[in-house]
Amino acid sequence: xxxxxxxxxxxxxxxxxxxxxxxxxxxxxxxxxxxxxxxxxxxxxxxxxxxxxxxxxxxxxxxxxxxxxxxxxxxxxxxxxxxxxxxxxxxxxxxxxxxxxxxxxxxxxxxxxxxxxxxxxxxxxxxxxxxxxxxxxxx
Numbered sequence: 001x002x003x004x005x006x007x008x009x010x011x012x013x014x015x016x017x018x019x020x021x022x023x024x025x026x027x028x029x030x031x032x033x034x035x036x037x038x039x040x041x042x043x044x045x046x047x048x049x050x051x052x053x054x055x056x057x058x059x060x061x062x063x064x065x066x067x068x069x070x071x072x073x074x075x076x077x078x079x080x081x082x083x084x085x086x087x088x089x090x091x092x093x094x095x096x097x098x099x100x101x102x103x104x105x106x107x108x109x110x111x112x113x114x115x116x117x118x119x120x121x122x123x124x125x126x127x128x129x130x131x132x133x134x135x136x137x138x139x
Contacts (some may be wrong), residue, residue: 059086061099061111072100075111 063074071082071094080086082094089101089109101109 047070059101059109059111061113063098064092064094064096064113066096075099075101 048109059076061073061075062077063073065074073080073091073094075083075086075091078086080091080099082091086101089103091099092102092108093100097113099111101111103109
């Protein structure tokens, strides 16, 4: 009977060691994967890891603030009002997806909020005759 208990204890110990080893390997794999993840809240164009080179070396349009009273672009972390200066260039045009800088030599540089994504404006479709609209009838 004692031999049977020793056999059960050693079997239980092997089972516990196996579970501990599996748990340890899972944690190590999780830590290794966590290092690869990128911060989704980091502004576009920022280096994703400490010491890593930036994806784009030039100025980056990070945000646009448009209202009736002000028009401001955030370019590489600097707030630039429409008509204001960013380094040696002047912000000459601004809309919700791009900013245009004019250098001192007259060359234009267009910065886009999402480089590689082309935004096109579409005209609204014309309503078919007899179709219901949201407009109220006025008499």
